Amino acid sequence: MMDIRVKICGLSRPEEVDAVGKAGAAYAGFVFFKKSPRNVEIAQARDLALAAPVGLAKVALTVNADDAFLDALIETVPLDMLQLHGSETAARVSEIRARYGLPVIKAVGIAEHSDLEALHTYGAVADQLLVDAKPPKGAVLPGGNGLAFDWQLVNRKYWPCPWMLAGGLTPENVRLAVQKTGARQVDVSSGVESAPGVKDIGLIRAFIAAAKGNENVPPVLR
Numbered sequence: 269m270m271d272i273r274v275k276i277c278g279l280s281r282p283e284e285v286d287a288v289g290k291a292g293a294a295y296a297g298f299v300f301f302k303k304s305p306r307n308v309e310i311a312q313a314r315d316l317a318l319a320a321p322v323g324l325a326k327v328a329l330t331v332n333a334d335d336a337f338l339d340a341l342i343e344t345v346p347l348d349m350l351q352l353h354g355s356e357t358a359a360r361v362s363e364i365r366a367r368y369g370l371p372v373i374k375a376v377g378i379a380e381h382s383d384l385e386a387l388h389t390y391g392a393v394a395d396q397l398l399v400d401a402k403p404p405k406g407a408v409l410p411g412g413n414g415l416a417f418d419w420q421l422v423n424r425k426y427w428p429c430p431w432m433l434a435g436g437l438t439p440e441n442v443r444l445a446v447q448k449t450g451a452r453q454v455d456v457s458s459g460v461e462s463a464p465g466v467k468d469i470g471l472i473r474a475f476i477a478a479a480k481g482n483e484n485v486p487p488v489l490r
């Protein structure tokens with residue numbers, strides 16, 4: 269069976285980072301977006317990154333960040349990857365990759381077939397794509413809204429670089445999502461929370477086990 273790589277996004281406590289790594293996730297995401305209930309400050313993110321078990325990739329999620337912010341972030345936090353979750357152009361993605369020498373994940377919002385074109389554009393310049401639900405009009409957050417898109421749109425599709433499926437995934441639906449899309453990587457935030465911004469370690473363990481198709485999925489208690 270193909271091993272599915274899991275990213276848990278929006279972590280804000282060192283014990284969450286430790287648990288995520290020990291439960292078998294590949295990536296831990298930290299959100300830098302002031303309006304988000306998951307927002308962390310740079311100094312806090314340093315403590316989170318230092319709590320990560322060896323082998324867990326630390327990903328900083330930013331939204332249209334400028335060089336001054338990214339300079340401070342990268343100077344302070346031991347990171348493995350950057351995730352760009354705003355309206356950064358392909359040229360800006362290339363510039364950030366070259367300036368910091370870190371692999372870049374570009375998030376692309378999908379609601380309909382015409383949105384898929386952007387995956388080709390960004391897939392040519394990013395190291396990975398995060399294929400997420402497009403936020404609803406007027407939403408405060410560009411991601412982390414707990415909404416799924418029509419998985420049929422990306423069923424068995426290929427882009428120029430590896431990709432991860434995101435948007436409305438939960439311990440209950442992630443296995444089906446993997447089967448329906450052929451995704452080899454999945455990302456979740458609100459689906460493993462007990463309240464906005466509050467991660468639930470039991471749900472995280474259940475999500476990772478379900479994504480990987482483990483026989484013994486811990487019961488989900490909500």
Ligand SMILES: O=C(O)c1ccccc1NCC(=O)[C@H](O)[C@H](O)COP(=O)(O)O
Pocket residue numbers: 277278297299301304305306307329331353400409410411412413414415434435436437455456457458459
């Ligand atoms: O999670 C946030 O608060 C957030 C804020 C600003 C930009 C992006 C954000 N999250 C993006 C993620 O990587 C989420 O994991 C992804 O959108 C899936 O979210 P969910 O549907 O809640 O699982």
